Amino acid sequence: MPAPVPPTHPEPAAQPATDVVRWAVFGCLLVPAVLLALGDSPGGAATVALGLAAITVACRVLLRRSVREGSRPSARPTEGAHRSDRAPRVVRR
Template identity: 45%
Template sequence: MPPSRTAPETRPGDDRTGDLIRWAAFTCFLVPVVLLWYGTSLAGTAGTALGLAAVTAVCRVLLRRSEQCAVRLLDEGPGPQAHHRGRHQRTGSGSHRGGRHTGGNSPAG
């Protein structure tokens, strides 16, 4: 039986996604200020600010959706476990099994 997954313990004020979004918002403010300081045009700075804000908004949506899916998966519990070996974990013998091959047509052996 596989071990049950438990949700990570969260402490009050321990919102990593919120911290990340706050830093991104701060960057959305700071980058245009620095660009203006170094003489970039107002239109270029505004375009950069809008682009950063759009990327930050999309990342926020994706992070929140990812958190919701993780919580949903933890609430559902473990599902049926299908046994899957994958492409490189085949059983049986063959010449593609790796290791040393003695004899054959190699120049050294």
């Protein structure tokens, strides 16, 4: 029986954050070009390009922070909301 062949394309969730940022930059360049081709003003296309670039930069910063925080071990307990060493108080009515 032959060995199974691994897929040539990785799953979308397995792509690194840099691939996502590359596609966002591509969109930042493509959208204004399409707007200009459809007859929008250069000022309007430039405004859209700047807005998309700002969103892309913000998302890149958040992605990098998320990856950095995900690789760091957490000091807080992972289960439950009660973090005290004290026994819970029972209220009787």
